[in-house]
Amino acid sequence: MVRCDADSSRKILTEFMRIFKRETLVVPRPVCAAGPRGLRLAVRFHGTIATGSHGKPAGRSLGKMKAQHSAPIDRQDLVSFSFWLRHNLVFIATAASIMKLGLLTDIHEDLKHLQIALNRFEQQQVDQIVVLGDLVCMNEELEQTCRLLKQAGVIGVWGNHDLGLCHQPDEDVRGRYPPIVLDFMASLKPRLQIGDCHFSHVEPWLNPMDPLEINYYEGPPDEPHKLARIFNAVPARWMFAGHYHRWLLVTPERIESWSGIGRLRLHQDRCFVVIGAICDGRFAIFDTDSAELTPYNEFCPTA
Numbered sequence: 598m599v600r601c602d603a604d605s606s607r608k609i610l611t612e613f614m615r616i617f618k619r620e621t622l623v624v625p626r627p628v629c630a631a632g633p634r635g636l637r638l639a640v641r642f643h644g645t646i647a648t649g650s651h652g653k654p655a656g657r658s659l660g661k662m663k664a665q666h667s668a669p670i671d672r673q674d675l676v677s678f679s680f681w682l683r684h685n686l687v688f689i690a691t692a693a694s695i696m697k698l699g700l701l702t703d704i705h706e707d708l709k710h711l712q713i714a715l716n717r718f719e720q721q722q723v724d725q726i727v728v729l730g731d732l733v734c735m736n737e738e739l740e741q742t743c744r745l746l747k748q749a750g751v752i753g754v755w756g757n758h759d760l761g762l763c764h765q766p767d768e769d770v771r772g773r774y775p776p777i778v779l780d781f782m783a784s785l786k787p788r789l790q791i792g793d794c795h796f797s798h799v800e801p802w803l804n805p806m807d808p809l810e811i812n813y814y815e816g817p818p819d820e821p822h823k824l825a826r827i828f829n830a831v832p833a834r835w836m837f838a839g840h841y842h843r844w845l846l847v848t849p850e851r852i853e854s855w856s857g858i859g860r861l862r863l864h865q866d867r868c869f870v871v872i873g874a875i876c877d878g879r880f881a882i883f884d885t886d887s888a889e890l891t892p893y894n895e896f897c898p899t900a
């Protein structure tokens with residue numbers, strides 16, 4: 598019997614998924630799976646589990662695990678495993694994608710506030726940092742911005758200020774920027790989905806590859822049809838964006854009164870959240886397990 602902490606539970610769940618996909622005949626047989634956070638998973642393995650080079654949930658190395666018992670597979674094992682999988686597949690998928698996400702947007706080369714946010718994310722042990730675009734300002738601190746983001750393993754989407762560097766940059770553009778900038782900007786996506794979370798710089802109904810659409814300056818949604826086009830654009834439960842340099846929480850029915858002060862539990866079926874700008878000292882942490890969004894407002898006047 599193996600009793601798991603959060604990390605181990607992720608490793609085990611990842612291994613289940615890998616083995617299941619590969620239809621390997623080394624089958625783990627779980628005898629108990631419980632815990633709403635997926636943190637206490639008790640399993641007994643038949644066979645040896647080795648992580649190999651499979652993915653790295655939460656950005657951490659998986660390491661190696663060994664089963665307690667090794668035994669040849671028999672039909673009963675296969676049946677019980679299939680039964681267990683059928684009844685727990687949703688649980689597996691959910692638990693494997695549990696993450697504490699650090700959310701950054703509209704950096705505009707503001708290194709001091711960026712560093713404040715990165716320090717906070719490290720202190721809070723976030724699993725993955727996601728940037729929601731607009732790294733660029735005047736190309737005075739862009740290289741260091743990209744270096745800090747790369748060092749922190751940040752993934753994300755591009756903004757309207759970044760488009761020319763991220764989406765099919767021409768030779769002239771490529772010649773004016775150092776490799777670290779070109780490489781990091783090339784790693785940004787038009788939009789990104791992690792589990793139930795959708796990330797885009799502007800509202801999700803706008804095309805991030807179209808310069809006219811991503812340069813959207815008609816302001817945040819303020820009418821019912823503007824709410825509808827956000828929630829009709831993508832099926833994700835939680836949608837996050839930047840661009841407006843303010844906090845905003847919207848449900849399909851209304852614009853909430855929240856202004857980025859105090860934690861939120863995104864318990865509604867669906868939400869659209871605008872994250873405040875790094876250049877105003879604003880950023881957030883979102884726990885995909887508890888649906889808790891923690892906004893930070895750490896503007897530093899001397900920055």
Ligand SMILES: [Fe+2]
Binds near residue numbers: 731758839841
């Ligand atoms: Fe923007």
